[in-house]
Amino acid sequence: MLRMLKIFIRMLLILVAVVAASLYLLYFRRMPLPATAPHPRVVPVISTIPGVSACWVETGKTFSNFSFASTAGSILVRHPAGDLLIDTGNSSHFNEEVSGYPFLLRLKLKSLAGELNPPVPLPDLLRRIGEDPAKVRWAILSHVHLDHAGGLMDLPRMPVLLTREELEFANDPKVQAKGFTMADHVKAFPPVSAPTLKFDATPYETFDESADLYKDGSVVVVPLRGHTPGSVGIFVNLSPTRRLFYVGDAVDDERGFAERVAKSVILQDSDNDRALAEQVVGRISELHEKVPGLAIIPAHGRSAYMKFFPGGPLSCVSGQ
Numbered sequence: 539m540l541r542m543l544k545i546f547i548r549m550l551l552i553l554v555a556v557v558a559a560s561l562y563l564l565y566f567r568r569m570p571l572p573a574t575a576p577h578p579r580v581v582p583v584i585s586t587i588p589g590v591s592a593c594w595v596e597t598g599k600t601f602s603n604f605s606f607a608s609t610a611g612s613i614l615v616r617h618p619a620g621d622l623l624i625d626t627g628n629s630s631h632f633n634e635e636v637s638g639y640p641f642l643l644r645l646k647l648k649s650l651a652g653e654l655n656p657p658v659p660l661p662d663l664l665r666r667i668g669e670d671p672a673k674v675r676w677a678i679l680s681h682v683h684l685d686h687a688g689g690l691m692d693l694p695r696m697p698v699l700l701t702r703e704e705l706e707f708a709n710d711p712k713v714q715a716k717g718f719t720m721a722d723h724v725k726a727f728p729p730v731s732a733p734t735l736k737f738d739a740t741p742y743e744t745f746d747e748s749a750d751l752y753k754d755g756s757v758v759v760v761p762l763r764g765h766t767p768g769s770v771g772i773f774v775n776l777s778p779t780r781r782l783f784y785v786g787d788a789v790d791d792e793r794g795f796a797e798r799v800a801k802s803v804i805l806q807d808s809d810n811d812r813a814l815a816e817q818v819v820g821r822i823s824e825l826h827e828k829v830p831g832l833a834i835i836p837a838h839g840r841s842a843y844m845k846f847f848p849g850g851p852l853s854c855v856s857g858q
């Protein structure tokens with residue numbers, strides 16, 4: 539009897555070790571990346587525009603008590619010329635939306651993006667901070683993956699800023715078949731023939747192209763092609779010293795740019811062009827070294843939001 543117990547305990551320990559090692563290899567191990575060639579920096583002139591603020595609207599989260607916690611949702615930029623939503627998190631109908639996919643794909647989507655489903659839909663959260671969803675002027679998506687675009691399904695229809703290359707990607711049946719984008723979400727986007735976001739050859743920070751959305755330097759978009767062909771990063775400048783750079787899924791979390799490491803194995807498969815995506819990590823890491831005061835916020839990196847929005851979810855920060 540005692541012998542059986544010993545064997546059982548030994549088997550149990552082996553099982554625990556195997557599970558821990560697999561979790562480490564899949565989720566936590568991150569490979570170091572080479573530095574990118576240094577890029578000249580164009581320092582922007584930033585003024586504090588009265589009435590501009592940014593609010594964190596978290597719609598979903600996992601492991602929120604830990605530093606590696608994941609989050610999803612939206613950043614609302616309030617602007618006198620009309621408010622902007624940056625990303626929208628998952629649709630509140632996520633489970634129904636993925637129900638038509640084959641079993642294994644459905645399992646994968648539910649166990650990754652599906653972990654960030656919104657218990658309360660985005661429009662209700664917007665109302666809690668005094669924002670009328672019907673009055674939002676426009677939305678911009680860091681990229682079209684379902685966990686960034688899905689919230690559009692819950693919102694009134696509004697212009698969605700996307701480049702031609704990202705629209706082509708979103709409409710690609712192969713991309714939709716893999717569950718990266720959803721046919722229903724694409725219906726909320728502009729047609730491929732009429733993209734709503736174009737870059738000028740105006741360098742900004744360490745990027746060669748940019749788009750100044752309000753033409754006042756408050757919100758400036760730059761390309762971060764790699765994770766998807768039309769991924770973008772969004773600078774929100776509240777004051778010369780209070781600035782955020784929302785980088786979508788270019789990095790998993792702050793470790794990505796602070797330590798210049800690749801994505802975890804489990805998330806690498808979401809990069810459309812891995813070589814380009816890893817160059818982007820190098821670019822963001824270089825920017826972080828050159829502009830340490832800039833708050834770089836990865837879409838799912840909860841600890842980065844907590845630093846910029848010390849009041850937590852549903853709090854706002856202004857430049858004044």
Ligand SMILES: [Zn+2]
Pocket residue numbers: 683685686787837838
């Ligand atoms: Zn994502």
